[in-house]
Amino acid sequence: MASDPNQTEERHGWKWLLATPALIVLVLAASGPLMIVVLYSFLSPGNMGGVAWEFSTDAWFRVFMRRDIFDPENVTVNQAHLAVLWRSVWLSAQTTVICAVLGFPTAWFIATRPPGQRTVWLFLITIPFWTNLLIRTFAIQEMLRNNGTINTALMWMGVINEPIPMMFTDFAVLLGMAYVFMPLMVLPLYAAMDKMDFRLVEAGYDLYASRIAVLRHVILPLVKPGFIAGSILVFIPSIGAYVTPRVLGGGQKMMLGNLIALQFGQGRNWPLGAALAMVLLIITVTALVLYLRAVNRQEDKRDG
Amino acid sequence: MKRTIALGTAALLASTSLASAEGVVNLYNWGNYTSPEMLEKFTAETGITVNVTDFDSNDTALARVRQGGHGFDIVVPTHSYLETWINEGLLMPLDKSIVVNHGNIAPEWTDVPFDPGREYSVPWQWGTTGITVDTAVYDGNINTADIVFNPPEELKGKINVVPEMSDVMAIAIYHAGGESCTEDMEVMRKVRDTLVAAKPHWKAMDYSTVENFASGDFSAGIGWNGATMRARFQRDTVAYGYPETGFPVWMDNAAVLADAQNPENAMKFINFILEPENAAMLSNFARYANGVAESDEFLSEDMQGAPELTIPEDLVSAGKFSEACPQAVNDLQSQIWTELLQ
Missing domain, CATH: 3.40.190.10 (Periplasmic binding protein-like II)
Incomplete structure (x- = not known):
C-alpha cells in the first residue's frame, strides 16, 4: 500500500500524543517548582522564614545592589554578592581546567588500551560514584589534615618537620572539586577518542608532523566535542557546589550555593534566596547555550 | 481466587489495626x-x-x-x-x-x-555557646570573647568559629556592650568592625569541632559546651570558657x-x-x-560534675537566653554575616 503523506503526518501526530504523560510530568516537575521560585523572588520575606504575599522587587535589587547598613542613603553595587559570585565562577573555571588537563591523558590512556581492557579501566573510573559524595569529601579531609595521611607520611619519611597546613585552603577545595568531577570530564573525552580514526594520527606522522603538531592539529580538533561536553558537565555542578567548599574550605568564604542556603536558613530571606537561585540558573543556562552553539558550529563545519 | 484476595486484605487490615493498637x-x-x-x-x-x-x-x-x-x-x-x-x-x-x-x-x-x-x-537538652581553648597552647584567662575577637599571638591562625550566625552575632554584640537583637547602629558598627578585623586570624568556620580540637588542628574558638566536653575526653587540655561580657544559653x-x-x-x-x-x-x-x-x-x-555542664556561679548572670530576632534585625545581621564571609 502506497502511503499517503497526510496519513503519515497524522500517525506522527498520534505518536506525539503518546508522549503527553511524559510531557505533563516534565511540565509539572520541572517548570512548576521553577515558577514557584520565580514567584517567591518577587515577594517579601515572611516572619521566621517563608514568604509574605506582598509584591516586592527588593530581593532582585539586593542581588546586585546594596544600601549601606549604616548609611541607607548610600546605594552601591553589592560587592559582597559579586565577590561570592565571582569566586564561584572562578573556582569552577579552575576546576574545569584542572579536570581537562588531567582528564585528557587519562582518557587517552584508556582509549589506547586493547578493547577488552578498556571496559575495566572505564569501570574503575566510575567506582568513586559508588560512595556518597559527603563521605568521599570527608575522606579527602582525612588525607589533608595536619595529622592526616599525607602529612604523617611526609613527616615519617623526614621530608618535612612541621605538618603542611592544607585543610581549609583554596588548594583543598580545588583538589576536592577536581577529584569529585574528574569522571565527568574523562567519560566524554573517552567517548570522543573512541570514535576517533587513529589512521589520521598515523597519516600525520607519515607526513613528518612532529608529536606536538599531531596533537595540536589532528587529535585536539577531533576530540574537541568531548572537551566541550566535559567542560559543561564539570562547570555546571561546580558552580552550585555546596558540600565540598564547605567541608574542605572550612566555610570561611561562601560560594553561591552557601549564600543561597544562608537565605533559606539563618538569614530567613526566602525571596532573596529565590532571586539568587535564579541567578545561578541563568548562569547555568548561559553556559549550556554557549555549549550548544559551539556544538552546532562544529557540526556545520563538518557538514560544510 | 477473589475470595483469597478478600481474605488476605481483611487479614492485612486486621494486622494494621492491631499495629495501631500497639x-x-x-x-x-x-x-x-x-x-x-x-x-x-x-x-x-x-x-x-x-x-x-x-x-x-x-x-x-x-x-x-x-x-x-x-x-x-x-x-x-x-x-x-x-x-x-x-x-x-x-x-x-x-x-x-x-x-x-x-x-x-x-x-x-x-x-x-x-x-x-x-x-x-518540656526540656529536652540545654547548653551554652562559649569559648573552647586548648590550654596547652594558651594558658591565660579563657572567660573572655577576646580570645576569638582579639586573639593572643599564640592562637592566631588556630581559631575556629562555628558558622551559627545568631550565636556568633550574640557573643559579638554582648562583647560590644549591646543587648540581644539590638538595633543600636553604633553597637552594630562595632560588631561588624570587630568581626571583619578578627576574621583573618581565624582558620575555619566549621561545625566539626570535636575531632579537630582532639587532633590539635584547632586550638581555640566559639563552640558549644557539649562538643567541648567531648573534645576534652579525647584531649584533656581542652577547656571551656564563659565570656564574662555575655554568652547565649x-x-x-x-x-x-x-x-x-x-x-x-x-x-x-x-x-x-x-x-x-x-x-x-x-x-x-x-x-x-x-x-x-x-x-x-x-x-x-x-x-558528673563536668565543668562544661555547670556554669560557674559568678558567671551565671552573664548567660542570656538567645532570642530569635525580628525580621529587620535578622536582616541586618545576615548582611553583616554575608560581608564577613564574602
Whole structure:
C-alpha cells in the first residue's frame, strides 16, 4: 500500500500524543517548582522564614545592589554578592581546567588500551560514584589534615618537620572539586577518542608532523566535542557546589550555593534566596547555550 | 481466587489495626540527638514504637511542619523558635493527666519566658555557646570573647568559629556592650568592625569541632559546651570558657504537634522523658544537660560534675537566653554575616 503523506503526518501526530504523560510530568516537575521560585523572588520575606504575599522587587535589587547598613542613603553595587559570585565562577573555571588537563591523558590512556581492557579501566573510573559524595569529601579531609595521611607520611619519611597546613585552603577545595568531577570530564573525552580514526594520527606522522603538531592539529580538533561536553558537565555542578567548599574550605568564604542556603536558613530571606537561585540558573543556562552553539558550529563545519 | 484476595486484605487490615493498637509515635528531632537505648526502653515499657526523623535546623523543621501533611507527633524546637511555634498554633497544650511527671522539670526551667508555666513544652537538652581553648597552647584567662575577637599571638591562625550566625552575632554584640537583637547602629558598627578585623586570624568556620580540637588542628574558638566536653575526653587540655561580657544559653524543648496523629502516645512519650533516669539517658547520649531535677545521679561518670555542664556561679548572670530576632534585625545581621564571609 502506497502511503499517503497526510496519513503519515497524522500517525506522527498520534505518536506525539503518546508522549503527553511524559510531557505533563516534565511540565509539572520541572517548570512548576521553577515558577514557584520565580514567584517567591518577587515577594517579601515572611516572619521566621517563608514568604509574605506582598509584591516586592527588593530581593532582585539586593542581588546586585546594596544600601549601606549604616548609611541607607548610600546605594552601591553589592560587592559582597559579586565577590561570592565571582569566586564561584572562578573556582569552577579552575576546576574545569584542572579536570581537562588531567582528564585528557587519562582518557587517552584508556582509549589506547586493547578493547577488552578498556571496559575495566572505564569501570574503575566510575567506582568513586559508588560512595556518597559527603563521605568521599570527608575522606579527602582525612588525607589533608595536619595529622592526616599525607602529612604523617611526609613527616615519617623526614621530608618535612612541621605538618603542611592544607585543610581549609583554596588548594583543598580545588583538589576536592577536581577529584569529585574528574569522571565527568574523562567519560566524554573517552567517548570522543573512541570514535576517533587513529589512521589520521598515523597519516600525520607519515607526513613528518612532529608529536606536538599531531596533537595540536589532528587529535585536539577531533576530540574537541568531548572537551566541550566535559567542560559543561564539570562547570555546571561546580558552580552550585555546596558540600565540598564547605567541608574542605572550612566555610570561611561562601560560594553561591552557601549564600543561597544562608537565605533559606539563618538569614530567613526566602525571596532573596529565590532571586539568587535564579541567578545561578541563568548562569547555568548561559553556559549550556554557549555549549550548544559551539556544538552546532562544529557540526556545520563538518557538514560544510 | 477473589475470595483469597478478600481474605488476605481483611487479614492485612486486621494486622494494621492491631499495629495501631500497639501504637507508634513519630518524633521529629535534630539528627544524632535521640538515645536509641532510651527509645528501646520506652518501647519495652509501653509497647509503643518510636519513629525518628531528623532535621538539621530550626528553619527546616518550622518550614516543613508549616506545610502540613508531615505525619509527625512530637517536635523538638530550640527555645528561640518556640514562641513562633506556639503563636502559630502549631503545638498542642500538654495533657497534664498523662504528663504526670510535669513536676519533675527543674524549678529554674519551669517558668521560662518562652513557655511560661510549661503549658506546651518540656526540656529536652540545654547548653551554652562559649569559648573552647586548648590550654596547652594558651594558658591565660579563657572567660573572655577576646580570645576569638582579639586573639593572643599564640592562637592566631588556630581559631575556629562555628558558622551559627545568631550565636556568633550574640557573643559579638554582648562583647560590644549591646543587648540581644539590638538595633543600636553604633553597637552594630562595632560588631561588624570587630568581626571583619578578627576574621583573618581565624582558620575555619566549621561545625566539626570535636575531632579537630582532639587532633590539635584547632586550638581555640566559639563552640558549644557539649562538643567541648567531648573534645576534652579525647584531649584533656581542652577547656571551656564563659565570656564574662555575655554568652547565649539555649534549650531544645519537646512538644506535641497540634495535628498529631497519635497525641496520646506522644503525651506518654513526653511524660517518659521527664523521668530522671530517662532524661539522664538522653544526656548520656547527646552529652548535654537535661532540665529534669534529680537526674544527675543517673549521668555517666565522666559527665558528673563536668565543668562544661555547670556554669560557674559568678558567671551565671552573664548567660542570656538567645532570642530569635525580628525580621529587620535578622536582616541586618545576615548582611553583616554575608560581608564577613564574602
